[in-house]
Amino acid sequence: MDIFSGYLAAGLIAACLCSGVTPGLAHQGSEKPRPVTTFGYLDVDKDARISKQEARVDWAVNQRFAEVDRNRDGYLDQEEFKRLIRKD
Numbered sequence: 297m298d299i300f301s302g303y304l305a306a307g308l309i310a311a312c313l314c315s316g317v318t319p320g321l322a323h324q325g326s327e328k329p330r331p332v333t334t335f336g337y338l339d340v341d342k343d344a345r346i347s348k349q350e351a352r353v354d355w356a357v358n359q360r361f362a363e364v365d366r367n368r369d370g371y372l373d374q375e376e377f378k379r380l381i382r383k384d
């Protein structure tokens with residue numbers, strides 16, 4: 297492996313690691329803020345849903361909680377959480 301390939305591999309590994317930790321980047325420009333944490337990280341009690349209190353850890357999730365809580369049950373399930381990650 298030459299030096300260039302080494303740097304390329306290191307860059308790809310770093311990109312993969314970052315994408316696993318951060319499903320979306322924080323607020324950029326006019327785009328809606330997106331989480332910097334994962335569903336599993338926020339779901340502290342592991343009940344497969346995120347409460348308003350659990351969401352407080354991530355600014356973007358907290359800000360957009362009511363918007364993405366489609367069934368208005370006061371929790372975000374995985375499908376609802378995905379709406380935070382999507383660009384739309």
Ligand SMILES: [Ca+2]
Nearest residue numbers: 365369371372
């Ligand atoms: Ca919900």
